[in-house]
Amino acid sequence: MEGGAAGVHGHRHADESLLDDEKSMLANDPGGMLRATASAGAQVREAAALAAETDLSVLADEGRPRAVVVAGIGTAGLTGSILSTVAGPRCPVPIIGHRSPGLPGWVGAADVVIAVSASGRSPEALAAAEAAARRGARLVAVGNPDSELEAMAARARAPFFAVPRRAPARASLWGLAVPVLLAARAIGLVKVNEADLAETATRLDADAERCRPGADSFVNPAKALALGLAGSIPIVWGSSPLATVAARRFADTLAANARYPVMAGALGEAGRGRVGLLDGVFGGLAESTRDIFADPDAEETGATRLRLVLFRDGGLNPEEDADEPVAVEERRADAVQTLAERRGVRCDVLTAEGGSALERLASLTAVPDFASLYLALAHGLDPMAVPAISEMKELSNPLPEGMQ
Numbered sequence: 001m002e003g004g005a006a007g008v009h010g011h012r013h014a015d016e017s018l019l020d021d022e023k024s025m026l027a028n029d030p031g032g033m034l035r036a037t038a039s040a041g042a043q044v045r046e047a048a049a050l051a052a053e054t055d056l057s058v059l060a061d062e063g064r065p066r067a068v069v070v071a072g073i074g075t076a077g078l079t080g081s082i083l084s085t086v087a088g089p090r091c092p093v094p095i096i097g098h099r100s101p102g103l104p105g106w107v108g109a110a111d112v113v114i115a116v117s118a119s120g121r122s123p124e125a126l127a128a129a130e131a132a133a134r135r136g137a138r139l140v141a142v143g144n145p146d147s148e149l150e151a152m153a154a155r156a157r158a159p160f161f162a163v164p165r166r167a168p169a170r171a172s173l174w175g176l177a178v179p180v181l182l183a184a185r186a187i188g189l190v191k192v193n194e195a196d197l198a199e200t201a202t203r204l205d206a207d208a209e210r211c212r213p214g215a216d217s218f219v220n221p222a223k224a225l226a227l228g229l230a231g232s233i234p235i236v237w238g239s240s241p242l243a244t245v246a247a248r249r250f251a252d253t254l255a256a257n258a259r260y261p262v263m264a265g266a267l268g269e270a271g272r273g274r275v276g277l278l279d280g281v282f283g284g285l286a287e288s289t290r291d292i293f294a295d296p297d298a299e300e301t302g303a304t305r306l307r308l309v310l311f312r313d314g315g316l317n318p319e320e321d322a323d324e325p326v327a328v329e330e331r332r333a334d335a336v337q338t339l340a341e342r343r344g345v346r347c348d349v350l351t352a353e354g355g356s357a358l359e360r361l362a363s364l365t366a367v368p369d370f371a372s373l374y375l376a377l378a379h380g381l382d383p384m385a386v387p388a389i390s391e392m393k394e395l396s397n398p399l400p401e402g403m404q
């Protein structure tokens with residue numbers, strides 16, 4: 001093994017100065033994750049243009065399906081959660097995310113399967129596409145052009161959205177999610193319109209501008225969020241189903257890019273159980289030993305502490321179109337902020353903005369996406385290359401024939 005522990009490099013303590021110089025920061029991001037993340041708005045526009053060229057009549061002609069299955073893993077899998085939240089609780093058709101290879105036994109000719117894979121070769125998406133074609137389900141595929149997935153879609157005469165590859169998959173969230181939404185729109189399940197897409201893209205562009213590498217942490221909300229989280233165990237809770245999708249996305253990017261352990265979920269659920277963390281060793285018990293006179297900027301070598309990130313979504317959500325009245329979600333969000341304050345657990349709050357579900361989701365993902373990159377860079381970690389993911393793939397792949 002080369003390097004330190006199994007070739008792993010980086011600094012145990014976050015170094016804020018590593019975020020000061022744009023040039024050296026870009027050099028520490030050789031894979032261009034900052035650039036790829038800044039392309040989120042462009043991804044939305046590209047995907048919308050692509051959809052306009054994709055013939056989806058086979059989907060629409062057969063009318064409303066019995067169910068929609070979104071098959072894929074990782075970021076591709078998250079597109080299923082995005083579709084569910086944009087479709088909302090009144091969606092007349094069940095939308096099911098399927099993250100393991102193949103399809104559930106009940107899926108058949110009455111259903112639509114959307115197979116998603118940024119690389120176009122995840123076993124999960126490929127096996128789902130193959131099973132959908134075999135069982136006569138309507139298939140749509142989304143992913144890398146000239147891939148196995150595209151070939152499979154062609155064989156099944158299924159529509160294929162060619163999403164130009166921006167490695168790794170987690171930097172292509174918007175490029176993957178928009179085609180999934182537009183496929184669902186073609187079968188009448190979501191109301192995303194061209195204005196929603198344009199406004200979402202504009203918001204993503206504006207946030208990328210605020211979070212640009214050259215903007216220092218006083219004015220850059222992503223750098224500020226990253227530095228606040230440094231050295232802590234982040235807990236990310238969402239006040240609504242939409243905010244919870246954003247919370248899970250933040251957990252994925254914090255884990256993959258910055259390699260932080262994160263707990264994420266719905267505040268409603270957390271309030272019945274995990275909120276107890278605020279009382280524990282990493283919560284109130286750690287905070288009670290904090291020296292309130294210490295310089296808050298001094299490097300903390302003491303106890304590991306929780307840091308709460310609360311995603312609030314108090315705007316849209318007309319009562320008749322929601323799981324729960326906004327007032328209930330808002331009271332719960334106020335309550336957890338009070339609890340955190342009582343125990344001295346620090347809390348960042350991000351509030352959704354925008355006039356459509358898609359734009360609101362974008363408003364809760366853009367800054368956190370960048371924050372996960374800045375947190376990696378502050379620790380001297382390359383946010384793109386994750387040795388553990390490649391090693392895991394290597395170790396779990398079967399040896400070629402004759403090498404056992």
Ligand SMILES: O=P(O)(O)OC[C@H]1O[C@@H](O)[C@@H](O)[C@@H](O)[C@@H]1O
Binds near residue numbers: 074075119120125
């Ligand atoms: O979207 P595809 O290419 O199928 O990848 C699915 C997932 O695969 C994993 O190995 C990681 O690379 C994830 O970041 C990715 O989301």
